[in-house]
Amino acid sequence: MKETPLSNCERRFLLRAIEEKKRLDGRQTYDYRNIKISFGTDYGCCIVELGKTRVLGQVSCELVSPKLNRATEGILFFNLELSQMAAPAFEPGRQSDLLVKLNRLLERCLRNSKCIDTESLCVVAGEKVWQIRVDLHLLNHDGNIIDAASIAAIVALCHFRRPDVSVQGDEVTLYTPEERDPVPLSIHHMPICVSFAFFQQGTYLLVDPNEREERVMDGLLVIAMNKHREICTIQSSGGIMLLKDQVLRCSKIAGVKVAEITELIQKALENDQKVRHRKEGGKFGFAESIANQRITAFKMEKAPIDTSDVGEKAEEIIAEAEPPSEVVSNPVLWTPGTAQIGEGIENSWGDLEDSEKEDEDEGGSEEAVILDSVKMDAGVISNIGSQDAPIVLSDSEEEEMIILEPDKNPKKIRTQTISVKQEKAASKKPMKKRKKKRAVN
Amino acid sequence: MAEAAAIAAESLAGSKARAARTVLGQVVLPGEELLLPEQEDAEGPGGAGERLLRLNPGARSRVRVVCGPGLRRSGDRLLVTKCGRLRHKELYWVDSQQKRYVPVKGDHVIGIVTAKSGDIFKVDVGGSEPASLSYLAFEGATKRNRPNVQVGDLIYGQFLVANKDMEPEMVCIDSCGRANGMGVIGQDGLLFKVTLGLIRKLLAPDCEIIQEVGKLYPLEIVFGMNGRIWVKAKTIQQTLILANILEACEHMTTDQRKQIFSRLAES
Numbered sequence: 001m002k003e004t005p006l007s008n009c010e011r012r013f014l015l016r017a018i019e020e021k022k023r024l025d026g027r028q029t030y031d032y033r034n035i036k037i038s039f040g041t042d043y044g045c046c047i048v049e050l051g052k053t054r055v056l057g058q059v060s061c062e063l064v065s066p067k068l069n070r071a072t073e074g075i076l077f078f079n080l081e082l083s084q085m086a087a088p089a090f091e092p093g094r095q096s097d098l099l100v101k102l103n104r105l106l107e108r109c110l111r112n113s114k115c116i117d118t119e120s121l122c123v124v125a126g127e128k129v130w131q132i133r134v135d136l137h138l139l140n141h142d143g144n145i146i147d148a149a150s151i152a153a154i155v156a157l158c159h160f161r162r163p164d165v166s167v168q169g170d171e172v173t174l175y176t177p178e179e180r181d182p183v184p185l186s187i188h189h190m191p192i193c194v195s196f197a198f199f200q201q202g203t204y205l206l207v208d209p210n211e212r213e214e215r216v217m218d219g220l221l222v223i224a225m226n227k228h229r230e231i232c233t234i235q236s237s238g239g240i241m242l243l244k245d246q247v248l249r250c251s252k253i254a255g256v257k258v259a260e261i262t263e264l265i266q267k268a269l270e271n272d273q274k275v276r277h278r279k280e281g282g283k284f285g286f287a288e289s290i291a292n293q294r295i296t297a298f299k300m301e302k303a304p305i306d307t308s309d310v311g312e313k314a315e316e317i318i319a320e321a322e323p324p325s326e327v328v329s330n331p332v333l334w335t336p337g338t339a340q341i342g343e344g345i346e347n348s349w350g351d352l353e354d355s356e357k358e359d360e361d362e363g364g365s366e367e368a369v370i371l372d373s374v375k376m377d378a379g380v381i382s383n384i385g386s387q388d389a390p391i392v393l394s395d396s397e398e399e400e401m402i403i404l405e406p407d408k409n410p411k412k413i414r415t416q417t418i419s420v421k422q423e424k425a426a427s428k429k430p431m432k433k434r435k436k437k438r439a440v441n
Numbered sequence: 442m443a444e445a446a447a448i449a450a451e452s453l454a455g456s457k458a459r460a461a462r463t464v465l466g467q468v469v470l471p472g473e474e475l476l477l478p479e480q481e482d483a484e485g486p487g488g489a490g491e492r493l494l495r496l497n498p499g500a501r502s503r504v505r506v507v508c509g510p511g512l513r514r515s516g517d518r519l520l521v522t523k524c525g526r527l528r529h530k531e532l533y534w535v536d537s538q539q540k541r542y543v544p545v546k547g548d549h550v551i552g553i554v555t556a557k558s559g560d561i562f563k564v565d566v567g568g569s570e571p572a573s574l575s576y577l578a579f580e581g582a583t584k585r586n587r588p589n590v591q592v593g594d595l596i597y598g599q600f601l602v603a604n605k606d607m608e609p610e611m612v613c614i615d616s617c618g619r620a621n622g623m624g625v626i627g628q629d630g631l632l633f634k635v636t637l638g639l640i641r642k643l644l645a646p647d648c649e650i651i652q653e654v655g656k657l658y659p660l661e662i663v664f665g666m667n668g669r670i671w672v673k674a675k676t677i678q679q680t681l682i683l684a685n686i687l688e689a690c691e692h693m694t695t696d697q698r699k700q701i702f703s704r705l706a707e708s
Contacts, residue, residue: 005565007553008593009671013631017677024681317675349581349589 003089006215014216018204024212025051030253032208035261037155037268041285043182044160048152051210052142055149057156058135061163063174066122066129074121075131078107080138080149087141102146105235106136109150109191109224113232116157117186123165124172130162132185143210146222150193155265158187159272191232192261194254196221202240207253221247223254227262458518461533469527469535475519477506509534539637542567542667544603551626551665552596552611564596567634567667570608574598578612580620588625595626595671597663626663630673631680637668639691650690653702654683 014024021029033051040046044059066073080103082090110116121130134156136149161182164175197209197217206213209220219238225231231251236242331339458474469475508514509532511523521527525537542550544566552564555571563571574596579588590596602610613623643650644664654660658679663671670687674680682705690698 002565004567005553005555005593007595007632008591009595009626009628009630010632011593013629013677013680017681020677022677022681024684026681026685349586 003087010212011216014212015199018199018206018213023206025210027208029205030207030257032257032261033210035151035264037151037265038286039159039268039272044156046152046155046159047139047286048148048155050144050148050151050208052140053144053148054139055145055152056137056139057149057152058137059156059160060133060135061160062131062133063123063128064131065127066125071126072122072129073118074129076111076116076118077131077133078103078110078136078153079134080106080136082138082141082145085140086138090141101237102149105146105193105222105233106149106153108235109193109233110134110153113189113191113224113226115154115187115189115191115226115232117188120186123167128172132157132160132162141211143212143214144195144208146193147195147208150191150224151261151265154187154190154192155268157185158190158265158269160185189226189228189230190262190265191224191226192258193222193224193233194257196223196250196253198238198240198242202242202246205246205250207257221250223251225251225254225258227259229255461519461527461529464527465529466526468524469521470524471522473521474515475512475521475527475533477504477517477519507532511535511537536638540634540668542637544568544572544600544609545666546600546603548603548666549597549599549623549664550611550667551632551663551669551671552598552667554590554592554594554596557590557592562590562596564598564611566609566611566665567669568609572600572609572611574611574613578614579624580614580618590625595632597623597626597665599623626671627661627673630661630671631684632669632671633684633688634668635670635688636691637666639687640664640666640668640670643687643690649695650687650698653698654686657683657702657705 017023023029025033027033034049036049038047038049042058045057047054047056064075067075080099082099082102084090084092116132121132123129134153136152138145138149161177161184163177164180164183166173166175195208197206197213198204198219198221199206199217201218206217209217214220217238219236219240219242221236221242222234223231224233234247234251331341333339458476461475461477464475506519508519511521511525512533512535513520513522519533521535523535523537523539525535528534528536544550550566552566552572552574554562554574555565556563560576562574562576564574565571576582576587576590577584578598582588596611596613598611598613599615600609601612613620615621615623642648644666651662654662658674660679660683661671661673662683665671670684672680672683672687674683686701686705689701693701
């Protein structure tokens with residue numbers, strides 16, 4: 001399915017809101033959404049929820065022969081898939097650009113930073129090594145896939161346990177999980193990606209953009225860092241030009257955020273360990289940790305909205321604003337049988353004056369000769385039955401009408417047939433035209 | 442939930458169709474057949490209590506049953522087409538949660554213009570196909586007076602043609618040729634999406650939510666039956682508050698809502 005297009009009104013609103021430092025869900029500029037990490041029953045399986053964006057990560061391992069040029073190192077394989085349930089725009093054939101970009105970024109973040117010790121994955125040099133495969137699936141797309149995916153990948157890797165192997169001379173023994181407890185992977189550090197979205201050519205920046213904000217952003221800066229403040233990867237896309245101090249500021253913010261997220265990950269891993277190793281057989285797995293979202297439940301995450309200054313703002317606006325104009329209780333009488341109440345809404349059609357001069361015949365419409373009078377504020381619309389009928393002046397309380405000589409070119413304006421049952425809309429249109437003319441004059 | 446599913450599965454597994462009356466308030470699954478009240482009498486257990494002796498065996502008393510959303514008539518039974526709870530109040534319908542809109546003739550919707558080609562605009566309404574909107578379908582439009590519509594504008598219109606075999610057509614004009622509030626929606630404001638059930642609730646004749654919201658601050662609001670709502674208030678903050686309230690109304694009970702409104706009215 002095609003993506004829902006972004007309307008002009010949304011784009012404008014979002015940019016204006018960002019200029020006033022307001023986000024749709026009430027966050028501050030540097031705030032992350034709520035991160036929730038839950039683990040499955042198997043080791044190496046986890047779901048990370050960043051707001052409504054959900055990524056499922058699963059790690060698995062296999063004994064294979066190593067690459068020829070790296071005989072003593074294990075193999076790491078990363079794969080991110082955009083599931084069709086994540087967004088209507090994701091179709092089996094149609095996601096290539098975004099997918100390639102995300103996969104490449106993830107690989108650079110995790111593989112090139114050497115966060116996993118690949119030497120420890122070697123069993124028999126040149127013959128058998130462990131191949132660790134990390135599969136990530138995007139379950140719901142609400143913006144900032146890369147952050148959620150990097151958190152899911154590193155959490156799954158930290159959570160994973162591989163079967164124990166012992167080598168004695170030429171004999172290699174692979175123990176099943178029942179014989180010997182599986183051992184964790186050796187992980188040096190935890191690189192986590194932090195995304196910054198830029199708007200209005202780099203003037204405004206937001207951390208952790210959600211889906212709407214991503215649609216209107218100019219460019220994206222992704223910094224992958226670990227808690228020791230080492231930058232693992234940095235990537236800027238979108239073609240915006242960033243100043244040096246902007247990039248430095250972003251890296252400082254990223255340092256703070258990564259420290260918080262790493263703490264959260266550690267806590268989650270510890271909790272899971274505790275539950276698994278409880279003597280009474282604690283329950284773990286998705287069935288326990290992911291809340292049962294019944295259809296009939298009345299629960300939604302609280303979105304913090306700052307309403308503290310609404311009162312003052314509202315009072316200011318009310319104090320400064322003029323009192324609303326009196327509701328017109330007296331209908332303005334155009335001609336006998338024709339009246340107008342109120343002004344109606346602004347004419348949303350473009351400037352039509354030029355096109356009208358040429359066109360004379362229009363089925364069903366009548367022409368009124370506009371009299372170039374200065375004092376026409378109520379105006380005279382004549383209901384001409386036929387072209388030859390005399391002009392009927394209204395007998396309401398307007399000012400005097402001055403009728404000019406016919407040799408001064410009267411502008412012909414086509415007006416709509418005015419029937420007895422006049423609608424507001426129909427009468428406001430000629431009135432608006434006359435107002436325009438007065439402005440021009 | 443487990444028991445309801447078990448009962449439903451068992452009924453699908455080949456036992457006879459259940460009477461609609463007994464299933465009220467329970468979860469029904471697509472594919473189930475329901476018996477209408479009159480048939481249930483005829484097929485009910487014989488000899489239980491007194492049965493009226495029919496003098497005219499051929500003519501059955503005709504009970505008028507209206508099928509609402511989620512139900513379809515198949516032969517002389519009701520076929521369920523959506524999963525949800527069966528309800529009855531003058532008509533039978535299935536209460537289901539749905540966010541994906543299917544165009545229905547006569548519905549008023551908010552669409553986004555995606556393309557202008559020749560005489561028609563292509564408008565995305567959230568369905569499977571973009572709807573077509575002729576430029577003449579605006580009030581007062583003629584071949585020379587084209588309406589001022591750009592790609593990306595919001596349009597409020599109603600469906601003239603909407604069936605599963607053709608692309609839907611919409612118009613911004615009613616049968617008398619008047620706009621009646623339809624047409625291009627003004628420039629500022631925020632568009633957001635909610636579930637279809639919430640829209641129906643908000644558009645009910647005496648919806649408290651709308652009255653309470655109207656007392657807070659002056660606002661303009663347009664509801665589209667395709668789940669889209671457009672709001673505009675004086676400042677961005679107020680617009681954001683409104684959008685968040687309406688989205689949250691789905692999940693709040695009446696008391697929680699009253700609390701929130703009273704808090705907002707104070708501040």
